[in-house]
Amino acid sequence: MIRFxxxxxxxxxxxxxxxxxxxxALAQDVLAASGPAADDPQDQxxxxxxxxxxxxxxxxxxxxxxxxxxxxxxxxxxxxxxxxELVEVIPGMIATEHSSGGKANQYFLRGFNxxxxxxxxxxxxxxxxxxxxxxxxxxxxxxxxxxxxxxxRVEFRKGVQYAENGDYxxxxxxxxxxxxSLPNNYVQLKLDPDEYAISAAGSWNIxxxxxxxxxxxxxxxxxxxxxxxxxxxxxxVKYSQPFGDAKLRLGFIGYQNEWTASDQIPLxxxxxxxxxxxxxxxxxxxxxxxxxxxxxxxxxxxxxxLGYVQKSELNLFHNFTYFIDPVLxxxxxxxxxxxxxxxxxxxxxxxxxxxMKATGRIGADTHFDWLDETGLYxxxxxxxxxxxxxxxxxxxxxxxxxxxxxxxxxxLRTTFGLRADYIDGEVEGLVPANAGSDSGVQWSPKxxxxxxxxxxxxxxxxxxxxxxxxxxxxxxxxEDPVTGDPVDPAxxxxxxxxxxxxxxxxxxxxxxxxxxxxxxxxDSELIYLGDSGISEPSDPTRRRGIEVxxxxxxxxxxxxDASYAYSHSRFKDAPSNLDRVPNTVEGVAxxxxxxxxxxxxxxxxxxxxxxxxxxxxxxxxxxxxTTLVNAGIxxxxxxxxxxxxxxxxxxxxxxxxxxxxxxxxQGEAAPVEDIHFHPVHPxxxxxxxxxxx
Numbered sequence: 001m002i003r004f005x006x007x008x009x010x011x012x013x014x015x016x017x018x019x020x021x022x023x024x025a026l027a028q029d030v031l032a033a034s035g036p037a038a039d040d041p042q043d044q045x046x047x048x049x050x051x052x053x054x055x056x057x058x059x060x061x062x063x064x065x066x067x068x069x070x071x072x073x074x075x076x077x078x079x080x081x082x083x084x085e086l087v088e089v090i091p092g093m094i095a096t097e098h099s100s101g102g103k104a105n106q107y108f109l110r111g112f113n114x115x116x117x118x119x120x121x122x123x124x125x126x127x128x129x130x131x132x133x134x135x136x137x138x139x140x141x142x143x144x145x146x147x148x149x150x151x152x153r154v155e156f157r158k159g160v161q162y163a164e165n166g167d168y169x170x171x172x173x174x175x176x177x178x179x180x181s182l183p184n185n186y187v188q189l190k191l192d193p194d195e196y197a198i199s200a201a202g203s204w205n206i207x208x209x210x211x212x213x214x215x216x217x218x219x220x221x222x223x224x225x226x227x228x229x230x231x232x233x234x235x236x237v238k239y240s241q242p243f244g245d246a247k248l249r250l251g252f253i254g255y256q257n258e259w260t261a262s263d264q265i266p267l268x269x270x271x272x273x274x275x276x277x278x279x280x281x282x283x284x285x286x287x288x289x290x291x292x293x294x295x296x297x298x299x300x301x302x303x304x305x306l307g308y309v310q311k312s313e314l315n316l317f318h319n320f321t322y323f324i325d326p327v328l329x330x331x332x333x334x335x336x337x338x339x340x341x342x343x344x345x346x347x348x349x350x351x352x353x354x355x356m357k358a359t360g361r362i363g364a365d366t367h368f369d370w371l372d373e374t375g376l377y378x379x380x381x382x383x384x385x386x387x388x389x390x391x392x393x394x395x396x397x398x399x400x401x402x403x404x405x406x407x408x409x410x411x412l413r414t415t416f417g418l419r420a421d422y423i424d425g426e427v428e429g430l431v432p433a434n435a436g437s438d439s440g441v442q443w444s445p446k447x448x449x450x451x452x453x454x455x456x457x458x459x460x461x462x463x464x465x466x467x468x469x470x471x472x473x474x475x476x477x478x479e480d481p482v483t484g485d486p487v488d489p490a491x492x493x494x495x496x497x498x499x500x501x502x503x504x505x506x507x508x509x510x511x512x513x514x515x516x517x518x519x520x521x522x523d524s525e526l527i528y529l530g531d532s533g534i535s536e537p538s539d540p541t542r543r544r545g546i547e548v549x550x551x552x553x554x555x556x557x558x559x560x561d562a563s564y565a566y567s568h569s570r571f572k573d574a575p576s577n578l579d580r581v582p583n584t585v586e587g588v589a590x591x592x593x594x595x596x597x598x599x600x601x602x603x604x605x606x607x608x609x610x611x612x613x614x615x616x617x618x619x620x621x622x623x624x625x626t627t628l629v630n631a632g633i634x635x636x637x638x639x640x641x642x643x644x645x646x647x648x649x650x651x652x653x654x655x656x657x658x659x660x661x662x663x664x665x666q667g668e669a670a671p672v673e674d675i676h677f678h679p680v681h682p683x684x685x686x687x688x689x690x691x692x693x
Contacts, residue, residue, distance in 0.1 A: 058504055058512075059458045063415055063448040064161065065502025065514040066547065071153025071177075073559070077594045077604040079632035079645040081681060083146040087122075087174060090156045091514075091549035092565030092588050094610050098657035098678040101228055101259025102289045103316065104142035106657055108610070109171045110158060110518065111543040111567025113583040117141025118525075119468055119496075121169040124176045125238075125251055126344060127295050127308045128367065130168045133393050133425070135334040135374040136316060138471040139168040143176075145234050145255035145291060147216055149186070149201060152179045158547075159518060160466030160498050161446050163403040163417025164346075164363060170466040170496040170520065179203070180240040180249070181210045184692040192686045195220030195230065202693075209241025209248075223682050224262040226280040232257040246300045253293040260286040263318055266663055267675040274665075277653065277679050281665070282319040282331055284381040289314050303347040310340040317382050321663040324671055328380045332388070335375040342367035353406065362402035369395045374473065376481075389481045391429035395472050398422045403446065411453075417446035417464070423492055425472035436476035440492045442467050456507045460516075463499030470494060495523045498543075513550040519543065521572070540572040541581055557598060562591040571617070580614035583623070583659065587611030600636030605629070605649075615660035621675070626654035628680060634688065643688035651683035 056069045070089040080086065084095040084105035094108040107114040114120045118139040122129040124146070134140035157165060158172035165173050185202030201214030214236040222228035235254040240247060262280045269275050290313040297306035319331035348361040375390040401419030408414065421444070426437035446464035453459060474490040502516030525538045545567035553559040569584040592606035610626040629650050634643030655677040662671040 057506060057509070058514075059456065059506050060452065062458075062460075062504065063450065064157070064159065064460045064462050064500065065504050065516040066158040066172075066500060066518070067156060067162075068514070068549075069153055069155050071151070073594065073596065074561075075148065075151055075154070077596070077602055077632070078148075078592075078606065079604060079630040079647060079686075080148060081630075081647045081684070082144075083148060084143040086143070086146060086148060086151060086154060086176065088590065088608065089154050090158075090172070090174060091563035091590070092158070092547045093172070094585070094588055094608070096610070096656045096678075098264045098659070099261045099285075099318065100222065100224065100263075100678075101230055101261055102142075102144055102232065102257035102287055103261065104136075104140055104144070107141070108585050108588065110520065110547075110565070111545055111569040111581075111584050111586075112171045113581075113585070114171060117168060119168055119170040121165060121167070121173040122176070123173070124253070124293075125178050125249070125295065126175070126297060126304075126306045127251075127293055127310070128342065131312065131336075131338065131340075132167070132367075132369055132395055132397065132469060133371065133374065133471045133473060135314070135336050135376060139468060141168075142289070142291070144232070144257060144289070145253060146176065147199065147201070147214055147234060147236065149188075149199070150178050150182075150212075150214055150236060151176050153177050158516075159462065159464070159500055160444075160496055160520065161417075161448055161462035161464035161500070163401045163419050163444075163446050164361075165466070166365075166399050166401070166419060166421050166444070167397065168468050170468060170498075170522070178236075178238065178251075179212065180238065182212060186690055186692045188688065188690040190686055190688050192684050194223045194684075195228075201236075206239075207241070209239055212236065212238040212240075222262075223684065224278045224280065225276055226260060226262045226283050228262070229258075229260045229286075231259070243298060246298045249295075249297045249299070251293070251295045253291070255289070255291045257289045258287070260284075261318070262678070263320065264657060264659060264676040264678045266322075266665065266672075267677060268672065269665060278682070281322050282329070284331065285318050287314065287316040289316075302349055304345075306344045308342055308344075310338070312336065312338045312340070317379060320661075320676070321671070323666050323668075324662075324664045326664075326666075328378065328385055331379045331381070333375075333377045333379045333382070333384065335373055335377065335390075337372040338374075339370045339372075340368060357407040359405040360402070361404075362400075364398070364400045366398040367396070369393070371395075387430055389430055389434075389473070391427050391434075391473055393425065393427050393472060395423065395425035397424075397469075411451055413450050415446075415448040415450075417448075419444045419446075421467070421493075423469055423472075425475070427473055427476050429473070431479055431481050433479040434473070434477045434481065438472065438475050438492055442493045442495070457503065457505050459501070459503045461499070461501045464497070466496040466498070467493045468496075491524070494525065497521050510553045511551065513548070515546070515548045517544075517546050519545075538571070539574055542570055542572045544568045557596045559594045559596075560592070561594075562589075564589045574617065578617045580617050580619045582614055582616055585611050585613040585623075587625075600638075600641075601634075602636070602643075603631075603633040605631045615658065615675070621660045623658045624655065626652070626656065626680060628652060628654070639692050641688070641690040641692070643690070645686040645688065647684045647686060648681055649683065652680060654680050656680045 095105045104116040116137045131140045156174045181203045187200045190197040197218040199216035203212040218232040237252040239250045292311045295308040314336040316334045321330045346363040371393040376388040377384045378386045399421040403417030405415040421442045424439035444465040448462040470490040498520030500518035504514045506512045520543045522541045547565040549563040565588045569581040571579045589609040595603040615621045632645040658677040664671040
């Protein structure tokens with residue numbers, strides 16, 4: 001049984017430290033958590049009234065050129081095909097999929113193939129969404145439960161130089177802030193030839209508070225040859241009301257999803273005519289996913305506290321190599337049954353220090369994961385044939401962080417930060433040699449410097465240490481669960497270090513531009529491979545890159561945005577002919593125009609470019625680029641709105657995700673190295689009918 005006393009003692013000591021470490025004048029305030037200070041990407045307290053979140057002024061507030069706010073009309077006018085595409089409002093970020101239906105998306109940012117979230121942290125109303133020691137990928141970030149119409153804004157930060165950002169945030173973080181009260185209550189039906197979605201949402205005043213309730217159901221067979229048989233259901237309930245000088249928020253999210261997946265397919269099978277580019281090899285892949293989140297938070301002007309409980313279950317079936325086992329096939333099932341709970345606390349205060357204007361912030365978090373099962377099974381057509389791993393896992397994390405911003409002059413300010421993260425985990429499993437426990441502490445100093453050259457031009461420099469934690473199963477593992485061979489256990493922490501220099505130009509309230517040059521080194525990107533139940537080491541890596549983003553709102557009814565990012569990713573200690581990091585992307589670009597002429601009309605056209613990149617270390621096999629164009633137009637007739645989105649407007653036949661590895665088809669004598677891909681969805685017309693009340 002996990003060492004609960006030690007875990008609780010560590011959590012209590014960290015939370016207590018948050019209170020006693022404050023100056024006496026601050027210690028009298030209430031310690032808190034769901035939203036940090038005004039420049040924090042997880043801030044829930046800023047009430048912004050601008051139409052476009054991209055137009056929000058950041059000079060004098062931001063710590064770097066790589067943070068910002070996107071929301072309001074930025075989100076409501078955007079044609080999207082899946083919930084996770086909301087992350088693409090972040091300049092330089094792309095969400096793709098190599099499966100379909102309910103599996104977490106694949107994310108790309110700053111030269112990282114982030115897989116399903118290993119180095120990108122996500123929050124919804126302050127609740128952390130990444131799942132530690134997940135059986136598929138530690139840091140698993142599933143955003144399929146998001147309802148786009150409920151997201152008021154997305155607050156993001158990229159890089160490792162922010163004290164409040166901890167595990168899974170080396171590439172960046174995003175906080176999805178949901179509405180307390182909707183602009184309009186609505187009922188909506190979305191239809192395309194293969195799928196449909198029915199949703200309803202409303203908010204009502206109840207006494208001094210506001211109750212928001214929303215629900216959606218999505219179903220259909222999808223555009224692929226294999227019927228998706230999608231059955232996705234989401235419910236949101238949120239209540240908020242004044243609570244003295246504070247604001248109380250209570251929230252609940254319920255999510256259930258069942259689907260059949262068209263996973264990636266081998267190029268040779270398509271070229272031979274055995275299947276179409278929308279075909280499948282194993283028709284029984286797919287899964288069942290469930291997640292329930294309850295939260296309660298109180299927020300003051302300079303402090304907040306948030307507590308939450310999460311319950312999640314997953315049965316994920318996939319078969320990437322097909323028939324290396326010619327009798328039973330290669331399908332596996334990954335199983336998760338998790339209960340999680342946590343507490344987050346934040347406080348900030350402005351004061352004078354040695355005659356200088358200063359802002360101090362301090363926070364603490366504690367999070368518990370109890371996994372009754374994290375398992376890996378061999379299956380055939382979703383029927384278990386043998387167990388590879390079946391473990392019980394308990395993990396506790398606790399952290400304390402703080403930063404101090406000093407305004408040395410009216411133009412120069414610095415922010416010094418430090419965080420300490422403690423992890424304690426234990427594994428009880430099917431293989432006795434792979435049971436055990438481990439714990440450790442990671443220290444992460446940070447520094448940011450900002451200098452205001454003019455009232456509309458500011459420059460930045462920042463540096464820090466970051467990390468991601470590895471799956472505790474891989475950390476205590478000493479034996480390969482498949483072969484029985486001895487293996488080297490993973491390190492508990494994989495450390496990253498990096499920084500950036502950048503600038504932000506805001507000549508007026510209708511135009512802004514930001515640019516940054518960044519660098520990031522990882523000691524090792526060792527990860528736990530849920531598909532095989534072992535940890536796979538990698539050499540140290542180095543990434544260098546540049547990002548540029550611009551927004552222009554020349555008149556009230558028209559807005560343009562554009563971004564470009566280039567990344568150079570290499571293994572540090574490998575020969576130059578074997579130093580490419582597989583599945584990284586070298587260039588990402590996006591641009592869009594939003595048209596709001598009045599009289600109820602609204603339109604948007606967006607283009608997204610995902611550049612080429614290496615699929616293997618010697619760069620001899622490369623992924624091609626993908627370019628998608630989406631467009632949408634709608635007309636509001638008062639209490640009724642009609643819209644039409646055209647997804648993949650040009651009907652591109654590109655790859656959404658592509659890999660290069662060995663697989664074996666029926667009739668083949670041995671495994672074959674080949675490109676395996678998941679295609680982008682074909683051109684799709686989506687009709688939207690929306691009634692407001």
